[in-house]
Amino acid sequence: MNYYNEIKETLVKNEIYKKVKDYSKNKSDLNAYFEVGRLIVEAQGGEKRAKYGNKLIKEYSEKLTKELGKGYTERNLRNMRSFYIKFRKWHTVCAELNWSHYRLLLSMSNNNMINYYIYIVKSQNLSVRELRERIKSKEYERIGYKEELEEPRINTLIKNPIMIKTNNSNEELSEYALHKSILENMDDFLKELGIGFAYIGSEVKIKIGDRYNYIDFLFFNVKYNCYVVIELKVTEMKVEYVGQVTKYINYVDKNIKELFNDKTVGVVICKKENRFIMEYCSDDRIFTTTYKVV
Numbered sequence: 001m002n003y004y005n006e007i008k009e010t011l012v013k014n015e016i017y018k019k020v021k022d023y024s025k026n027k028s029d030l031n032a033y034f035e036v037g038r039l040i041v042e043a044q045g046g047e048k049r050a051k052y053g054n055k056l057i058k059e060y061s062e063k064l065t066k067e068l069g070k071g072y073t074e075r076n077l078r079n080m081r082s083f084y085i086k087f088r089k090w091h092t093v094c095a096e097l098n099w100s101h102y103r104l105l106l107s108m109s110n111n112n113m114i115n116y117y118i119y120i121v122k123s124q125n126l127s128v129r130e131l132r133e134r135i136k137s138k139e140y141e142r143i144g145y146k147e148e149l150e151e152p153r154i155n156t157l158i159k160n161p162i163m164i165k166t167n168n169s170n171e172e173l174s175e176y177a178l179h180k181s182i183l184e185n186m187d188d189f190l191k192e193l194g195i196g197f198a199y200i201g202s203e204v205k206i207k208i209g210d211r212y213n214y215i216d217f218l219f220f221n222v223k224y225n226c227y228v229v230i231e232l233k234v235t236e237m238k239v240e241y242v243g244q245v246t247k248y249i250n251y252v253d254k255n256i257k258e259l260f261n262d263k264t265v266g267v268v269i270c271k272k273e274n275r276f277i278m279e280y281c282s283d284d285r286i287f288t289t290t291y292k293v294v
Helices: 003-020 022-043 054-068 074-090 099-105 111-124 128-136 175-184 186-193 239-255 275-279
Strands: 162-164 197-208 211-221 226-232 265-270 286-293
Touching: 003 022, 003 054, 022 054, 022 074, 022 099, 054 074, 074 099, 099 111, 099 128, 111 128, 162 175, 162 186, 175 186, 175 197, 175 226, 175 286, 186 197, 197 239, 211 239, 226 239, 239 265, 239 286
Parallel strands: 162 286, 226 265, 265 286
Antiparallel strands: 197 211, 211 226
16 A cells, blocks of 8 residues: 555645635544544554654655645644544544644643543634643643543532732732732633633622621523622631531522522632531532632
8 A cells, every 4th residue: 555645645635625615624624634644653554653653754744745835744744643643542533623723632641631621622612822821721730620521510620729810910919809800800710710601790799687798709600500609718718618608609599599590509719728628518519729810
């Protein structure tokens, strides 16, 4: 079998197809590069030997560049080879990601990490630049959920720590200053919270008995169909915070939530975690995470 001719034919067909059917050129690219990766691996004698076969890639790159033009550098062909090796077990690639998205994922060895970033690109329609920023911020490492993302719960995608933008990241902020920073950078905060969050209000005034209380932030999550109470604390997690958030959750469930909404959840964002408090907190509606100012 002449592997070079097969690779060349695949790439030529892809270029022709993209010109004729521009609307599906991304899927054509992915299928072509996957097939080229497969042919390269076979030409190099299989996957175990493929990573050592850069001499053949150099030869192919020089010939393809001479015959087809730019775009077929050694690096690009190595990426196509890696693309096939990394994703061949998945049988199909996701056309909602483009080749540039996939190139950002090729250096990852953790399949759960790759799953996570594919999931958020699809669910949040992330551009390549936005995906690069998420990876750079180590978003996957900051979530507690590390398994397959088939049916994640709302708490499984809460990052730890949550990055909060401020005007001066070197200052020790008061709760008021932290609260103000979030309001000034609400779009960034919503992205940090995750998928489907919508802002409802800040310092939401509620009356319990004859006393007024104020919920730091109230959000609604469209994906999980539930209200989310968020309390900010600039100290270590304390047991009384659990009671405070429980009270707010119960109030929202009784006075704000509709019958068709799922149960309200609460998130305490604090300076430092105390795992013993949460370990013995039996209320599965409450979650905790830390913050870092940037």
